[in-house]
Amino acid sequence: MDTTKIDASKYKMLLxxxxxxxxxxxxxxAEQITKTFIKNNILPEEIVNLHIQALTELYPDLLIEFKHSMNFLLETMISYGLAHQEYQYLREKQSQIKSEISVAAxxxxxxxKTTVPQIDELxxxxxxxxAHQMNGDYHHFxxxxxxxxxxxxxxxxGKGIPAALCMSMIKYAMxxxxxxxxxxxxILENLNRVVERNVDPSMFITMFxxxxxxxxxxxxxxxAGHEPGFLYNAVTKEFQDIEARGLVLGINSDSTYKQYELQLNKGDIVIMLTDGVTECRGGKKFIEREEALDIIRQYIHLPPQEAAEMIYKHFENLQDFNLKDDFTLIILEKKV
Amino acid sequence: MEISINVKEENEKVVINVSGEIDVFTAPQLKEKIIPLVSAENAEVIVDFKDVNYMDSTGLGVLINAYKATKVNNSHIKIINLQDRVYRIFTITGLDEVMDINPVMRGGIK
Incomplete structure (x- = not known):
C-alpha cells in the first residue's frame, strides 16, 4: 500500500x-514508473484512476465534461486489465508446463540410458x-x-511428447x-505386435x-522400414547402402521380417542412422542422402565416437542449419 | 510452405489433388480432408500426388492413418503420380508393398 502511495505522488509530480x-x-x-507498475501487477484501470486523482488534485477546476470523459476511459480499461491478468496466468502456467516437460525429459x-558395450572386436x-526437449529416436545396446x-x-x-512416451513402450517391450x-x-516381429495393438493410427515406428x-x-x-544404413568396406574404401526390406512397425499385426547377414572384416564400418540425419535442412535446402554420405566420408577415418561427434558438429555448422527431426548416428568399426 | 487440396467426385470415385509440401504444419489439413472420405463405407479414393514435391514422416502418418481406416470401412485408397523423392519414403518404409501406390508417370500412360 505504501509503495502505491509513493508511486501515486511520484506520478503526480511527473505529470x-x-x-x-x-x-x-x-x-x-514515466517510462521508469511504468516498469514498476508492471512489476507490481498494477492494472491499466488503476493507472487511469491514478491519473484522474492526480489531475483533480493538481487542477481542481477542470471541466466537468473532461472529468466524465476520464471516468469513461477508466471503464474501457477494465477489460484490458482482465486480459492482462489472463496473460499473466498463462505465463505462469506455461513456465509450469515447461518445467514439467523438463522433468519428463x-x-x-x-x-x-544405455551403456555402450566394450569389446575387443568392435x-x-x-x-x-x-530436435526438441524430448527425443523420439531410440537406440539401445x-x-x-x-x-x-x-x-x-x-x-x-510423431514427434515430441507422444513419440517419447511411445519410446518408453518399446523399451519395456524389449x-x-x-x-x-x-x-x-x-525381435521386430514381437515388437510389431506390441506396437500395432497400442499406437494411435497415425503413429508408426521404424526400427533397424x-x-x-x-x-x-x-x-x-x-x-522395419528404417532408413538404410551404410557399410564402409575397408579394402575398397567404398560405401554401400545396407539394404533391408521390411514394413514399418504398427501397420499389420502379422508382418514378418527377413533376416540378412553380412560378414565384417577388419576395418569395415557399419553406420546406422535415423532420417533426422538424412532429412535435416540447411535453410530452405534439403540435405540429400548423398550429401549426408559425403559428410560422413570426411570423418570416417576417425575413431567411431569422435567421428560421430564430428559429423554432428559438421551438420550443426552448416549455414542456417535447423534440426527438424531427432538426429541419431551409430558407428561400428570391426577392430580385429 | 503451402499446401492446396482439391477434392472432386468423378463417377463413383473421389479424386483428391494435393499440391505443395506435406510436413508437420500442413499434414493436419490433409488429415482433415482425407480421413472422412476414406471412412465412408466402400469409398474409392484416389490421391493425386503429381504436385507434391516433399512429404515428411508426419505426412506419411496421415496416409497410414487413412490406409488403416480403409481396412475398417472396406474402402480403398490409391495414391498416384508420386515423385521420386516421395516414392522413396514408401519404398524404405515397405509401404509400397501393402498400399496401392503408383510412381510418377513417365512418357505417357502407364
Whole structure:
C-alpha cells in the first residue's frame, strides 16, 4: 500500500512537470514508473484512476465534461486489465508446463540410458540429439550371455511428447523379451505386435535391429522400414547402402521380417542412422542422402565416437542449419 | 510452405489433388480432408500426388492413418503420380508393398 502511495505522488509530480514544460526528463520518469507498475501487477484501470486523482488534485477546476470523459476511459480499461491478468496466468502456467516437460525429459533420459558395450572386436560410437526437449529416436545396446552384441536404432513418427512416451513402450517391450528370442527378425516381429495393438493410427515406428557375433564377425540384421544404413568396406574404401526390406512397425499385426547377414572384416564400418540425419535442412535446402554420405566420408577415418561427434558438429555448422527431426548416428568399426 | 487440396467426385470415385509440401504444419489439413472420405463405407479414393514435391514422416502418418481406416470401412485408397523423392519414403518404409501406390508417370500412360 505504501509503495502505491509513493508511486501515486511520484506520478503526480511527473505529470505536473510534464504539463508545465513537456520535458524529456518527465517522459523518461514515466517510462521508469511504468516498469514498476508492471512489476507490481498494477492494472491499466488503476493507472487511469491514478491519473484522474492526480489531475483533480493538481487542477481542481477542470471541466466537468473532461472529468466524465476520464471516468469513461477508466471503464474501457477494465477489460484490458482482465486480459492482462489472463496473460499473466498463462505465463505462469506455461513456465509450469515447461518445467514439467523438463522433468519428463530427465525421466526419459534415465529410462532410455544405455551403456555402450566394450569389446575387443568392435569399437562403437554413438550420438543422439533431440530436435526438441524430448527425443523420439531410440537406440539401445544389449550384450548377450553368448557374447553377442545387439544394437537397436528406432524412430517414432510423431514427434515430441507422444513419440517419447511411445519410446518408453518399446523399451519395456524389449526388456521383457527372453534372451533366446533376441534374434533381429523375431525381435521386430514381437515388437510389431506390441506396437500395432497400442499406437494411435497415425503413429508408426521404424526400427533397424542388428546383432553382431564377435566369434564369426558376422552381423545379422532386420529392418522395419528404417532408413538404410551404410557399410564402409575397408579394402575398397567404398560405401554401400545396407539394404533391408521390411514394413514399418504398427501397420499389420502379422508382418514378418527377413533376416540378412553380412560378414565384417577388419576395418569395415557399419553406420546406422535415423532420417533426422538424412532429412535435416540447411535453410530452405534439403540435405540429400548423398550429401549426408559425403559428410560422413570426411570423418570416417576417425575413431567411431569422435567421428560421430564430428559429423554432428559438421551438420550443426552448416549455414542456417535447423534440426527438424531427432538426429541419431551409430558407428561400428570391426577392430580385429 | 503451402499446401492446396482439391477434392472432386468423378463417377463413383473421389479424386483428391494435393499440391505443395506435406510436413508437420500442413499434414493436419490433409488429415482433415482425407480421413472422412476414406471412412465412408466402400469409398474409392484416389490421391493425386503429381504436385507434391516433399512429404515428411508426419505426412506419411496421415496416409497410414487413412490406409488403416480403409481396412475398417472396406474402402480403398490409391495414391498416384508420386515423385521420386516421395516414392522413396514408401519404398524404405515397405509401404509400397501393402498400399496401392503408383510412381510418377513417365512418357505417357502407364
Amino acid at each position: 505536473k512537470s510534464y504539463i508545465e514544460s513537456q520535458n524529456e526528463q518527465s517522459l523518461y520518469g 530427465n525421466v526419459q533420459d534415465t529410462l532410455l 569399437d562403437i560410437g554413438v550420438i543422439s540429439v533431440p 544389449i550384450q548377450g550371455k553368448d557374447g553377442s552384441i545387439g544394437i537397436a536404432i528406432a524412430d517414432v513418427i 526388456d521383457s523379451f527372453p534372451e533366446q528370442l533376441m534374434r533381429p527378425n523375431s 535391429y542388428a546383432q553382431f557375433d564377435p566369434d564369426s564377425g558376422k552381423l545379422f540384421y532386420s529392418s
